[in-house]
Every structure is written in structure tokens, then in C-alpha cells.
Amino acid sequence: MRVAIVGATGAVGHELLSVLERSPLQFTELQLYASPRSAGTTLPFRGQDLTVQVTPEGAIPADVILASAGASISKALAPAWVAGGAVVIDNSSAFRYDDHVPLVVPEVNGEAALQHQGIIANPNCTTAIAAVAVYPLHRQYGVRRMIVSTYQATSGAGAKGMDELLEGTRAVLDGAEATAQVFAHPIPFNVIPHIDAFQANGYTKEEMKVVWETRKIFGEPDLVVSCTAVRIPTLRTHSEAITLELERPATPDEARDLLRGAPGVEVRDNPGDKLYPMPLTASGKYAVEVGRIRESLVFPGGLELFVAGDQLLKGAALNAVQIAEYLQQHGALPQ
């Protein structure tokens, strides 16, 4: 099987190479594509140097294309890729809300990927991380209401976001001022409750993605979800404080037991030993850390929890590769 990465030189592209390197996915060829600016550079993969090519205007000779070059490129080119015979796993928001495009977190709705018509969408990073932790609880206890507050890392805005944090932090420590190009305001030592564009209802698109995408991934069009999405001065891993009202009461012990057996989850919940989810421990990890599990004080029988997941991995690159693995394991991609 031939695999192609479009957007190979970005932050997610970097992680795609690293995840593919360790993946059980069977493939004989890996093609790397990026913008003309990055073309010609080489990237190491399993002991070889692969040359980055310019993303072509038309078809790409691959069986599966992992696209992570932004929504406008996906929107413009994915139809040609599909026409050329490839399955497209798209990391952008271009197709997530199309009825004929499955939106997939393999731990939750892997089987939806098998119904694709050429394009499979990878969810928003914040949504994917929450979904891995919340879906097992939803299946067992029924989530009635879900309230999410996020603590999102600068790499959610790509490598440029991380650079802006690092350079700005150095400037502030040297007594100068940080500037803002990637973010709406300087991010060093600051908190910005604004990710993606504001919508008519006062929520940002990032916040509404959590609402829309959680419903689609869970297959629950009426699920009641709200979100406040906040950028903070960290490098990678998104954390989330989640409050759940449940149809059927769950004790924290029951929830911990259930989540210990859940795919993609690492229960890290022993406050006495100072064990709880944190970017410091979740960064670079495939599993989403879940902890601070306690009975909700506002929803009796409900739960409050804290999760931390590497948004470049489970929120992007890892999830995309896992979708390809799922397809191959189910005969929907060649070996």
C-alpha cells in the first residue's frame, strides 16, 4: 500500500512521520508533500531520507492520503485525490460536518470509517481528547449534559504557535514585550479565551466544534454540550475540565474501574501521590490521561474529571493513523 502525507513539514506532519514509524500499518511506500516553500527538503523515516515534493494540483498516486495542510487545501484538492482512487483521512475542518463524511475516533466509532465515500474526517483535537475519556462513561451511564473548559497549548496553532510562545517568553524575561502574530494577543504569561472565529451565538468556532463534533462522533444529535475554549502558555497537550450530568448515577470508583479498561485511556488518579493529568506527563503519550474523578457537586450522581491529551497525537496525527490502521485491519485498505 502507498501512503501519502500532505502537509508533511508542519507540526502535525512531523508527528505523522513519528507515529507511522512505529505503526503496525502495512505500507510499501511513503510520499511526502508540502507547499513549494518546503519542497526539496528531506525528512528521515525508518533510516531513509525522504524528499518532500510540491503538493500537486490533481490526483496523488497513493492508496491513503493523510492530509494536514489546512481546510482550504483539503477543500480544493480532496475531490481530485478521491477521484484518483485514494482514501483521504483529513485532519482539517473542511468536511467534518458533511453528512456523507464520517467523523471518526476509532475508540468510539471506528465502524463509521468503513462507510466512507472517499473522505474520512479527523476531529478537532479538543473534541477527540474529550471523546476518548467521556464515551465509555456515556455508553455505560448516559451523558445528559456535558460542560467543558479547556486549557489549550500553543501548538494547537501549529509550530508557529509554539515559536511565538517561546520567543515571546524570552522577550518578556529580558524585559521586552511579547508580540502577537499567530494569536490575537501576546500569549506569554497570559490567558486568551478566544480560539478560532466568534460565531453569532457568542461562542467561538472552536467551542462549537466540541459541541457539533461530539454529537456526530457519539451518534447523539441532541447531546447537550457546552464549552469554553481557552489558550494558555503551554507548548503541547490540551487539558480539559469536564462536568457530566448522567442518566444513571456513577460513583467515582465505578468510573475509574470502567475507564481503566477503556481503549486509549490512562487513568492517572491518585491525588495522595500527586498523580493527576498534566501536560508534563501526557505530552508525547498516546493515551489520554484521565483523573480528578469525583462526584459532581452540581449534578448528584454525575461526575467531574480532568483530562490531558497530547493534541498533536490523539488530537491529530495518532488518530489519523489509527483510522488508517482500522481500515486496513478491516480490509478496507490494501496491505
Place this chain on the structure above:
Amino acid sequence: MRVAIVGATGAVGHELLSVLERSPLQFTELQLYASPRSAGTTLPFRGQDLTVQVTPEGAIPADVILASAGASISKALAPAWVAGGAVVIDNSSAFRYDDHVPLVVPEVNGEAALQHQGIIANPNCTTAIAAVAVYPLHRQYGVRRMIVSTYQATSGAGAKGMDELLEGTRAVLDGAEATAQVFAHPIPFNVIPHIDAFQANGYTKEEMKVVWETRKIFGEPDLVVSCTAVRIPTLRTHSEAITLELERPATPDEARDLLRGAPGVEVRDNPGDKLYPMPLTASGKYAVEVGRIRESLVFPGGLELFVAGDQLLKGAALNAVQIAEYLQQHGALPQ
């Protein structure tokens, strides 16, 4: 009137001096006290250099004592200060839950301060900031449930907390590792969902302070409140994402209008101009910034909002001085 500050050399002590310098409070003498380690140093105040004295074991010859030297010192010494004739405004948690000690945010329950029996407690910083923003909404619309997620600055742990963030950040930028003495884990570029000690119910004491103290300040012993308290790598100003279920529905416009007339609040809520609460703009400001006001997606007719307040000011020094001002304005302290 004679004013004394106990804990004059700490982070809150520093702010107390600065707030008193601009305060309308009438006083003829300002005494500064701290631990033996800091005694003898001088601090500037209105053009004079005031010498810091060792906190005595017994009474202090002052009419009002602003205490900010920690709960154990307040617990041990405040009874003697009261016996010596002083009114004690205590910034620690030592007396906040005593039935005979008023817990006061002047914008909310200033009149409770007049009922004191010698000691008045200043609330936890996170609680005070939320209370200023939420109380006007509670009075008008009736808060039924309140869910808070916090984004708390390192100076909540004093000047040492800020130093640990700054030194650790320098270390990380130089390729070394940050260490943790003040916080449970390294805080640079990290998120720590652990402030104060864990309680039997899985919540931290910081989180339960928000529950207990909001009830006491609002005079609503049954108010349903929950909180996730999280330390993030910022220097000062606590931010909070707050979700409110209301007895009587409020539109975001009504809430904004109400809050524009509320004491201690600055409505900063124009997403189109990238105006919303942030530490960058709220630090050093007396008012609590309130914005991102929108209808709740989980509680129809309810609200979601984001607040940012300088926790060294409204969450500590400013609130304490405002209590003294209130007492003096109402004849409960001499001129």
C-alpha cells in the same frame, strides 16, 4: 486612626501598601510588621521610609490590623490583637468558616462587616473575584447552579510562586529542567490541577473554598456550586470560566447591561474587537473584568461567562482595604 499591616513584606503586603497609598481611608499612622527575617528593612510609603518591625507576640497598638502572614500566625495572634482593641481584617483562611466571623466582599455583603466581633475575614481570592461578577446576576436572576473552572496565577502562592515560575521558565528555555518547591510539580509550560490539600470528597480545599465561601458571602447556605481549580504558568490575575443555571432567564444583553452598572466590575465583552477578560489587561486593575457573556448551551436561559481579576488586588489586598474603608465610612472605625 492607626493602621497596621502584619506580613508587610509578602506579595499581598506589597499590594496592601500600594492600595493604601491611593486609598481614601483616613489614618495618621501606618505600622509594618513581618517575620524576624524581614524586620529592619524599610518600605517606602507616601514619600517616607517605614521600618518593618518584628510581629510581636501580643497586642499591636493599632485600630485596624490588615493581617496577611498566613493562617497559623493569624490563628495564634488574632485573639490577642482583638483583646488589645484592634479590628482585624484577616486575609488567611483561619477564621473564614467561623459563624461569628463575617466573610466580606464589600460589593456583595459590606453590611455584614458591621456585625463583626473583632475579626473580619477576607475571602479566598478565587471566590472574591467570582463573587463580584456573579452576585449582581444572582440578585437579579437567582443562581440555581454555578460551575467554575479556574486558571490561577503563580502569585496565588505568593512571591515565591512567581519566582519559581520565572526561574523555572529560564531553566527550560536554556535546555535545563525546572524544579518544584512551591508547587507540587514544575509549573513552567505545565498545568497543575491541584491547589491546596485534597479533601475526602476528591475536591481540593481550594475548590471547596469556592463552594463554602460563595455560600457564606451570598448568604445562601444551599447554593449549588462546583469548582475545578487549576494552576497555570501565569504571573498574576486569576481567570475563571463560569457556567450559571438561573431561576429566571437572562439574555446576554440584559446581563451585560446589569453588570455595566455593578460595582467592582468592568464589562470587557466585544469579541469583534478582540475584547475579553485576560490577565494581560486585568493585572494591576481594581475592577474584575467580565466578558464572553453568552447564553448557556446546557442551561437554557442561563449564562456562561469568563472573568479575570487581579487576585493580589480584588482577591486580597484591595478587598481588605475596601473593608476598612467601609467600616470607616459607616462609623465603625475612627477617622
